[in-house]
Amino acid sequence: xxxxxxxxxxxxxxxxxxxxxxxxxxxxxxxxxxxxxxxxxxxxxxxxxxxxxxxxxxxxxxxxxxxxxxxxxxxxxxxxxxxxxxxxxxxxxxxxxxxxxxxxxxxxxxxxxxxxxxxxxxxxxxxxxxxxxxxxxxxxxxxxxxxxxxxxxxxxxxxxxxxxxxxxxxxxxxxxxxxxxx
Numbered sequence: 001x002x003x004x005x006x007x008x009x010x011x012x013x014x015x016x017x018x019x020x021x022x023x024x025x026x027x028x029x030x031x032x033x034x035x036x037x038x039x040x041x042x043x044x045x046x047x048x049x050x051x052x053x054x055x056x057x058x059x060x061x062x063x064x065x066x067x068x069x070x071x072x073x074x075x076x077x078x079x080x081x082x083x084x085x086x087x088x089x090x091x092x093x094x095x096x097x098x099x100x101x102x103x104x105x106x107x108x109x110x111x112x113x114x115x116x117x118x119x120x121x122x123x124x125x126x127x128x129x130x131x132x133x134x135x136x137x138x139x140x141x142x143x144x145x146x147x148x149x150x151x152x153x154x155x156x157x158x159x160x161x162x163x164x165x166x167x168x169x170x171x172x173x174x175x176x177x178x179x180x181x182x
Contacts (some may be wrong), residue, residue: 003118018042020063023121027117029109037066041066042063045065063126064133064138067118071114111155111158116148117151
């Protein structure tokens with residue numbers, strides 16, 4: 001790669017790394033895994049940087065690399081995971097309501113297949129249009145719509161299947177925090 005291309009790539013990473021890390025965090029729940037995902041995607045993109053004719057599309061290209069990499073990791077995961085009847089309680093480091101809701105959502109997102117999760121992340125967090133999402137994932141707009149519909153239905157099911165006591169405990173805990181803060 002030419003020196004100018006290397007400098008251009010370095011500048012791109014410097015200016016976009018925070019936004020790209022946020023995208024990675026939405027694809028994998030663990031912060032360390034998200035950093036690994038982004039790093040792997042950057043290494044893979046670096047080797048192809050000269051081939052990206054329109055550098056304005058670099059974010060989309062890199063997100064696609066992250067999605068593909070995450071899918072590869074998911075497929076290669078060890079089968080040490082044991083399905084259980086009840087999901088473990090999500091730990092919440094921060095006591096704010098927003099962080100609790102985000103932790104619950106990230107925990108619930110684990111039930112989605114990688115394709116469904118990718119569609120939900122791109123459509124709702126990245127706020128891409130149906131057409132942009134379809135282009136980024138290499139599928140038709142109709143497939144994006146049906147996948148999103150099924151994914152949202154699955155998330156609703158998961159929320160509804162949560163034990164009322166567990167949800168009630170979260171609400172009660174939030175109310176207690178609010179009253180202590182007042």
